[in-house]
Amino acid sequence: MALLEVRGLCKSFGHTEVLRGIDLDLDCGEVMAILGSSGSGKTTLLRCLNFLEVADRGTISVGGEMLFDGSLPAERNLKEVRKKRLHFGLVFQSFNLFPQYNCLDNVTLALNLQKKQSPDEINDIGMKLLDRVGLADKVGSYPWQLSGGQQQRVAIARALALSPDVLCFDEPTSALDPELTGEVLKVIRGLKGKDNTMVVVTHEMEFARNVADKIVFMSDGVVEETGTPEEVFGNPKSPKTAAFLSKVIER
């Protein structure tokens, strides 16, 4: 059974149907790249997975545990919602680091609030994670002292601190200068392994082709095509996918 299973996920804002029945399967340790033109609902999908939006219909389950079922009344217990949320992590396009905390505190804030480990252990975890994203020397720096690429790497470390089952990235390099995208993509690529299952919304075709195990192409709120990078890039079945790919690869 797949680690992440999404079935028939729907979401409307007023009269606009943004997601119209999304199905996804992702195995443990796999990387899924989600492609699609602007407005196709990629961000909305990630937000639904992270419970920042509540989907209207469909189901989301992780490791066999049903986290969301649109046919049941909405979960009102905030504590339960928070517990479900912790199965997922989200790295934002705009980093959203906490400006008043230094890098280490950004990474460890949530763990410190959970109080499940001792402060020393938590500090250790934070240092290891910053080292892992190549920022061991920036522990005490504040976000404004960092480049965009460094900020995004801190944000990745922060998301990893809670060891989510599925880590989501929403266009992690779109807000960066072109020369800074490489360092962030390298970090994400470095996370690939049996411990990290990742869903990456991206416009970086090279990255998707080389790193992802699975490509999902979204269009108008549905999964238009899904397959391995070879299948989708080499021989797209849907004309919409082909049109999208030829357009972005031209650029």
Add this chain to the structure above:
Amino acid sequence: MFITVTQSLMEGFGVSVQIFGLTLLFALPLGLVISFGSMSRFKVIKIPVKVFVWIIRGTPLMLQLIAIFYGPGIIGKWAQQIEARNFLTDFLSSWAVIDRFTAVIIAFIINYACYFSEIYRGGIESISRGQYEAGQVLGMTKPQIFFRIILLQVVKRIVPPMSNEIITLVKDTSLARTIAVYELIWNAQEFIKSKGLLWPLFYTAAFYLLFCGILTLLFNFIEKKLDYFKG
């Protein structure tokens, strides 16, 4: 003479400082409560609060001072004359003129809480939604997000407008004399009436300047303290 005047003015200044201190003590937290009300999702809370803030900010503080000092007494008298006796008229009949100083404090607290609430609201609403969402996806509770992430950023943003408002409060304390509370300016004016001396009135400026100077230094210090982060 100079020493007599100084002593008298010091007494008045003491009253002004009391008005200032008590107003801040209660208006700072009350303003936060009002700002939450004016940002409430529930219209039954939001609309009355907004109307209230509009009335308070839209009328002179002097008028509010007079209303709070004379209002309860007038209502009490009026209620006593009503024929029909019931719980409400009995209750209103018991209203009497309140102590002058108390009236000043109540009026100042309400007035300044409303001004502060608008500054807080502006500060809170200026924090990007991404900050809340970053906290949410990390599994934080609403109070954790507010107190550990949002609050300090709001404080940093509102220090300049708050310092303006608080310095205005120093000078607004002189309005207390309209209902004969013996604050700084009242005491200085007494010298005009009793001795024909005008200079004590201008001498009061020294007190206000000194107080505002200290406050300015304090706010500069706070701004510096919060300079370590941007955002």
